[in-house]
Amino acid sequence: MPRWVKVSGIVTLVLVLLVVIVMLVTGGNHGPSRHMPSGGGDTQISPLVQGARIP
Amino acid sequence: MIMTPGLRKLALTVHLAASAGWIGAVIAYLALNVSAIVSQDVQTVRAAWIGMELTGWYAIVPLAFGSLLTGLLMSLGTQWGLFRHYWVFITLGLTLFCTVILLAHMRTASAVASMARDPDGAQLGHLGGDLLHPGVGLAVLLVIMSLNVYKQRGLTPCGWRELYEARQLTKP
Numbered sequence: 001m002p003r004w005v006k007v008s009g010i011v012t013l014v015l016v017l018l019v020v021i022v023m024l025v026t027g028g029n030h031g032p033s034r035h036m037p038s039g040g041g042d043t044q045i046s047p048l049v050q051g052a053r054i055p
Numbered sequence: 056m057i058m059t060p061g062l063r064k065l066a067l068t069v070h071l072a073a074s075a076g077w078i079g080a081v082i083a084y085l086a087l088n089v090s091a092i093v094s095q096d097v098q099t100v101r102a103a104w105i106g107m108e109l110t111g112w113y114a115i116v117p118l119a120f121g122s123l124l125t126g127l128l129m130s131l132g133t134q135w136g137l138f139r140h141y142w143v144f145i146t147l148g149l150t151l152f153c154t155v156i157l158l159a160h161m162r163t164a165s166a167v168a169s170m171a172r173d174p175d176g177a178q179l180g181h182l183g184g185d186l187l188h189p190g191v192g193l194a195v196l197l198v199i200m201s202l203n204v205y206k207q208r209g210l211t212p213c214g215w216r217e218l219y220e221a222r223q224l225t226k227p
Contacts, residue, residue, distance in 0.1 A: 002209035005141050 058132035066128050073121035074203075078196050080114040085189045092184035100182050101171040108168035111161045119154045126150060139214035142202045149199050153192055160188045 058066065084107055091103035126146070130137045138144055167182060210218065 002141060002207065004207050005145075005209055008145070 057134065058128075063129070063133060066125055066132065070122065070125035070129055073118050073125055074196075074200065077115065077118040077122050078193065078200070080110060080118055081189055081193045081196065084110050084115060085186070085193065088184040088186055088189060091182065092186070103184070104164070104168045104171035104182060108161075108165050111157075111164055115157060116161060119150075119157055123150050123154055136214070136217075138211055139217060140206075141209040141211055142205075142207050144211055146199050146202050149195055149202075153195055153199075156188065157192065160185075 087103045087107045087110065091100050091107070094100055094103070127137070129135070130143055130147070135143050137147060164185075171182065
């Protein structure tokens with residue numbers, strides 16, 4: 001295996017571990033859904049919005 | 056199957072346009088995101104999220120699939136192959152990863168855009184933005200672009216095996 005693949009793999013592994021640790025520390029709530037009133041389910045739509053969609 | 060030179064150039068042109076367009080569209084998405092974060096004006100936040108949804112579904116997602124499909128076509132239709140060289144294999148993996156994360160993120164972005172469309176949305180000022188996904192996505196796309204430009208040497212075990220078999224066949 002070439003050296004650049006090994007180095008890239010190690011760097012990627014470290015970054016992934018960092019992201020996992022940060023997510024564990026912050027409770028895994030990330031992205032725009034954290035602002036939603038329904039509590040931050042990843043694709044959950046608030047009852048307010050669901051109501052607005054129904055004519 | 057190896058493509059003819061004309062077809063290869065056509066596929067390369069579409070692949071470059073889709074890939075560069077993908078990066079450009081993500082930068083536009085990031086600009087809308089920043090305006091959603093920094094603006095105190097409810098109408099600006101509302102417009103930014105609606106714009107992000109439209110940019111995502113009608114520009115970023117089609118360009119991502121265009122880039123992925125033409126990339127597959129280029130790999131399978133040229134001597135590079137899909138699993139022979141590390142840079143091609145890693146590019147494929149990262150592109151697939153970006154596409155999957157993009158689709159998951161767009162579902163959430165659509166839900167937030169639906170909230171932004173709500174005329175009675177009292178919490179619009181708290182919507183903010185999301186720099187993590189498009190930011191990391193842009194960084195990964197730039198890594199993919201660098202891999203494609205530099206084409207670092209390195210055969211995978213599959214590539215070495217194919218090379219060995221080809222040499223055995225050409226021996227007298």
